[in-house]
Amino acid sequence: DAGVIQSPRHEVTEMGQEVTLRCKPISGHDYLFWYRQTMMRGLELLIYFNNNVPIDDSGMPEDRFSAKMPNASFSTLKIQPSEPRDSAVYFCASSPYPYEQYFGPGTRLTVT
């Protein structure tokens, strides 16, 4: 298997612009997780899905962030409008069970 695929790998955008991050989980994995990693806050769970349904979005920082999973092979994390403090590495992870996760390579987002 190719593993979890994320795109783009790097994104540079200006403040106020919409940003969409994409994730393709490992085939057959029923769970999908979105994380944000910063030096200040470490790894933070933003939201996770089970069978395409959002289960816990309590980690989503504010209404500017939204996530969708329209089918078992695709998920998006959208930030609108983006702000400089959103600059971070965003990871997607998938799992066949809730307690073991396989991470994608991450998307490094820079908002200027």
Added chain:
Amino acid sequence: AQTVTQSQPEMSVQEAETVTLSCTYDTSESDYYLFWYKQPPSRQMILVIRQEAYKQQNATENRFSVNFQKAAKSFSLKISDSQLGDAAMYFCACTTNTGNQFYFGTGTSLTVIP
């Protein structure tokens, strides 16, 4: 709530030597799982080893092994015969059986000295 603490921000080891990374955790759950993840400069998060709390036997994966002390809520990672490729940030993590939350420590940066 669960917490995971890694008290060693940085560690170094001589190539071919053994190093132990510390991790303590706190959870009120009786059924949980513990993990060590490795994050090299490529930033890819790689699962190194997993320990189920109900298992008394310490998990081992080749040169990586854990010392799981359930009563002390301690979960240390031992890397034997350290290699240059082991240089990375190592994260300890804990989750319950339901996987509703996945808690990570702040990480330990490991340097391997040739």
